[in-house]
Amino acid sequence: MSHLPRVVAVLFGRPGTDPLEIGAFNAAGVQCLARCGDLPVRIETLWEPNPARRAQTIEAAAARAELVIAHGGQGEQAVAAVAPAFPDVAFAVTQGRISGPNIAGFEVLQEQSAFLAGALAGWWIAPGGTAAHLSGEPVPPGLRGRAGFAAGLAHANPTARLLSGFCGNQHDPDLAARWIAAQAAAGATLNFAMLDGGRAGAIAACKAAGMRAIGNVRDWTAEHPVFLASAVADNGVAIEAAIAAFLADRFADRRIGLEVQEAVRLTLAADVPPALATRLDQLREEVLSGALRVPETWAGEEWAP
Known part of the structure; x- marks a missing residue:
């Protein structure tokens, strides 16, 4: 050429x-x-x-x-x-x-790996327990990712409560930390954060509150022990x-989507029990076969500190 x-x-x-x-x-x-x-x-x-x-x-x-x-x-x-x-x-x-x-x-x-992340969250927390989601700007792909997580959570734990909000900035660590600390104070024991430059604040807040975290985009489980899983979407x-x-x-x-595992998958920390990993593998197959549909919208109430 x-x-x-x-x-x-x-x-x-x-x-x-x-x-x-x-x-x-x-x-x-x-x-x-x-x-x-x-x-x-x-x-x-x-x-x-x-x-x-x-x-x-x-x-x-x-x-x-x-x-x-x-x-x-x-x-x-x-x-x-x-x-x-x-x-x-x-x-x-x-x-x-x-x-x-x-x-x-x-x-x-992202919504497909987020759905698996939501299911993991639902099976990990207590029945009727509280999980949290945080992102920055409510752009369409972020909304779809949140919808996937919410659907997975409801699938695995129908009585679970979800605290979900958009703090307004993907790249502000202090802002992310304040929101996650407030989610922990409101009862959340696990947090799924879809953030960019604000990630360090999210990690610090989860550690301080004793929360487990679920990351996104890349595999965070090998980098920080606070992560229970990561909803990879490269x-x-x-x-x-x-x-x-x-x-x-x-x-x-x-x-x-999930059919290309190097691009979209859920990675798990070493302390996730093998039986739970097997359930997640089965759920992935149901999504791929079309037996389970991952929704792109969520009608729940927005949460803010």
């Missing part, structure tokens, strides 16, 4: 090297872009921590790219606003489901899928 198309990936956060600082979601994106270095494209990465500047940054990327990748559902509105003005540029949104003639969504189904696979589809001239939506 004489001309290497330019790919500009926009990540919504601040650059860094520590996944606790930049967030597992963005860390997975960075790792994927490094893996894509041998592909016949020129890759540039832009970081945008300011939500008010997302559309401006997407527009700047489109002015010099043939493929723009907005990494995360936070980019949906910006891409929807910018893409019509650049009809010759392809726009990919990871974890996105917006449509347009030059827009495609590439998604790892969004880097979505970036790779977007670039591959663009190069193959088959630019269309793709969704990747």
